[in-house]
Structures are given as structure tokens and as C-alpha cells.
Amino acid sequence: MDNKIVYLNGQYLPLCDAKISVMDRGFLFGDGIYEVIPSYSGKLFHFQEHMERLENSLCSIRLANPHDRTQWLEIFTPLLDASLDQSIYLQITRGVADKRDHAFPANITPTVFAMSSTIAPFTELDSGAKAISIDDSRWELCNVKATTLLANILLRQQAVEKGCVEAILVKDGYVTEGAASNIFAVIDGVLITPPKSHEILPGITRDVILELAEHNSIPYSEDIISLDALQTASEIWLTSSTREIIPVVQLDGETIANGKPGPIWFTMNRLFQAYKQSQS
Template sequence: MEKMILNGEIRNRSEIKVEIEDRGYQFGDGVYEVIRIYNGKLFTSEMHLARLIESAKKINITIPYTIEEIEVKLKELIAENAITFGTVYMQFTRGVSPRNHAFPSTDVAPVYVAYTKEVPYSGVLKPGAKAITVEDIRWLRCDIKSLNLLGNILAKQKAAEAGCFEAIQHRCGTVTEGSSSNVSIVVNGELKTHPATNLILNGITRQVMIKICKDLGISYKEDDFTLEELLAAEEVIMTSTTAEITPITEIDGQAIGNGESGTVTRQLQQAFHAEIERQCGHISESIVK
């Protein structure tokens, strides 16, 4: 029987219910994280959990657990559900109280839930994906990983309807990020990615990619770039927890570069896989799915 976490305790999924006046359900008043699992181990968990707590602080939710306490319980949950490759999703809402736009009193405790999901892992470099460009209609605090994802969902749906994997968003012609990923470009062998301002989520995979650039001596710059630069780039890369490092080889029906994964992208993908194995152990070909 599948297990979940409710307020720090592992319970059967069938026992867990959402209260009708949970502020996450009624207002999207909460924050969340998704962490990848490889070889039954959490990948970059400390970075994810630090961002979770920081997001909560930005909207005045106090998480009543330390990073270490959350991590220990997540590891127990992974073991209980026997997950080898997958994800763990967790969220904290402001809690349950009579519906009112203003915050409830401080004695209302946040509600914490977490669950795992199996995700197949091929162990091979991600192939090219198609994308479209859309106007970024989201709010101005995209640095907070909040439950309010309607703008992202509308963008992703436009991509799906166009037969594409991702929607690359822009504000007045300046590229921000994808609907569920960060987006970077390669120009003259240099990687450029939007700075970690309030206009994007500072993705964990994005941060690992930047560290890889430093380690490998790949030139990079955190700077704005335009739609014109995006379409003229030698390579376009999207990064996220679930997509890892994936080349975007077509945007708005136009091929990027030669329409195939580029040299820098492949270097980053190979180094990222090495980082997975460094943190989570060697992944044998016999256990990938």
C-alpha cells in the first residue's frame, strides 16, 4: 500500500484527506518542491530543501521542521515505497482556517504533505525537444516556488496544443524562463542564462549547470537575452529537475543551430550524469528503465 507523509508522519495514502478550507486548496497559499530520486537516493536534496524554506519565508510561512528532519523522513518514505528511480513531491500550505484572504492567526499550523512517484530513467543523453514562445503573464515573484501555477499551466497547455514540449516565456521581448524549466542559450561557445532575479525561479538544475560550467571552464554569463538572440543562438538548453539538461532544437518551427544537440549541451549533459552518480552512486545499465 502506497505511503505518504502528512504533517511529518508516514501514513497510508488512503488515510490522507484534504480539508475543504485548507488555504492551499482554496488560495494556492503555499510552497512546494520536487526532488529527483536516483538509485533510491535523493539528488541535491539540501539545495531543494533550502529553497523550500526560503520560499516559505518569503510568504511568511514558518516550516516547523529542520532540513535534516525533513530529509530523514523523505528517505524513510522512499524506502517504504521502494522507489529506485522517481521523484518526491512535497508542499506546505498556510494551514486550515475559515476562508478569509488575510492570513489566519499564528496558532494555525501549516499543513505538510509529501508523496513519491516512479519515473523511468534511461541513463542516456536527452534528445532534442521542440518549444514555442509565449508572453510571460505570471506575477512578479517567480523566485518563490509557490502553488500558484496557473500562468505556467496556461503556457504549458499552449505548448502541448502546438505539439511542443515547452513554452519559452518572455516579457516585452526579454526571455525569462520556460513554463516548467529554466532556459539558457549558447552564443560563440558561451552560455548565457537569465540572472536569478524575481522574474525566474533559480532552478536547482540551473545552479548545478552553472557549477559544471565553472568546473569545466565553460564560459558563462548570467544576463538577459532577447527573443532574437534566442532564435539566433547556436544552442538552446532547458534545465529542470525532471527534464535534467535537455537541448531545445526547434522553436516556433525554426531549427536552432543545425537542429541537433550541440557540443556545449552534450558536455553539460555528460557532466550532469557524472554528478548524479557522484551523489547517488553508479547507475548500472541493468537497473535503468
């Protein structure tokens, strides 16, 4: 691990040699954004869509993009192995300032860090996972992929300590998303996910699932989901770039349907895997 090659501010070097200043605003304030891009057989999955989300996040925190899309691709490529399924982690902070001050410093160079990691298959895919519902205590810019993830970490940890894989977040009685995932539910035969807003991260896997549902005549809707409605769902899924589509079979200690991954999940997972292969 320490010897794997990473990218930091224009250089490729072993991870153990990658160092940043303690005055970096990402370290002091969490003043930065990140992006995670899966790669299958060395080809980045929906690269353009991930770049669009990156650009939107940078714009939201008023940080200039240090590279164009062609340059980003050139940076990522040496980190990829065509024989592996991996993910690229990219982090951009506002950079190193002379002093700790909340105000944006002038004439500062962003810190850019990127590394790749092997995507490990989710071990509970066939049996399904457990989740809990928790009040959503995060800030109001959840659509920004910011490095300030303390609230998400604390919420996810509550789930982990209860033997669950995820915390499903609820605001004013309505489901928003998971602590590190988007959420789907099958209710009365319709696949439903909350619409995009400042309350959720615009997931790329989420968008792919909606496209696949449309192209394969699976009834779907982007609509609000109350916690009461979620508790009646015949299927619940959690989606993310590295975990893909996880079926949830237990919510807050209550079994969902027959306690096994549902038929629509099996169909969508098959479609997603085939689509993924077609893109690599």
C-alpha cells in the same frame, strides 16, 4: 498508485487514504509552497540547496518552517527506494481555517504533504524537443516556489497543444525561463542563462550546470537574453530537477542549427550524468 505510501501531517498512509479539509487554505487560495527534490539510488540530490530554496519560499510568504532540515530528511527517507530514481514532492500550505478569509488566520497549523514518484527518462533526449515562445503573463514573485501555478499551467498547455514540450516565456522582449524550467542558450560559443531575479525560479539544476561549466572551462555567462538573440542561438536547453537537461531543436517552428542536440549539450549532459552518479 492508490496504495503507495505518502506522508501527511505526521502520518504515513496509503495515498487513497490521504485526505485534507476543504477549508485548507492551499485548496481555497493556493496559499502554500512546494519543493521537488530528485533522489538517485535513494540519496537526495543537493538536499541542502533544496532546503535553502524551501526556506526562502516559506519566508517569502511569511509561513514558519514546521521542521528543521534533519527532521525533513527523516520524513523523506521512508518514502525513498534505493533501487529507483525518484523525486520527492513536498507541499506546505498555511493550513485549515474556520472560515474563508484572505487575511492570515491566527494560531493555525500548516498542512504538510510529501510523496515520492519515479523519475521517468525524457523520451526525446537524443532527438531533441520543440518549444514555443510566449509572453510571460505570470506574477512578480516567480522566485517563490508557490503552489499557485495556474498561469504556468495555461502557458505550458499552449505549448502542449502545438506539439511542443515547453513554453519559453518572454517579458518585454527578453527571455525569463520556461513554464516549468530554466533556460540556457549557446550564443557565439558562450553558454548563457538569465541571472537570478524575482522573474525566475532559482533552479538547483541550473546552479549545478553553472558549476560544471566553470570547473570544466566551458565559457558561460549569467546575462539577459533577448528573444532576437535566442533565435540566433546554436543551442537551447531547458533544465529542471526531474527532466534534467533537455536540448531544444526547434523554436516557434524554426529549426535551431542543424536540428539536432548540439556538441556543448552532449558535453554538459555527460558531465551532469557523471556528477549525478558521484553524488549517489
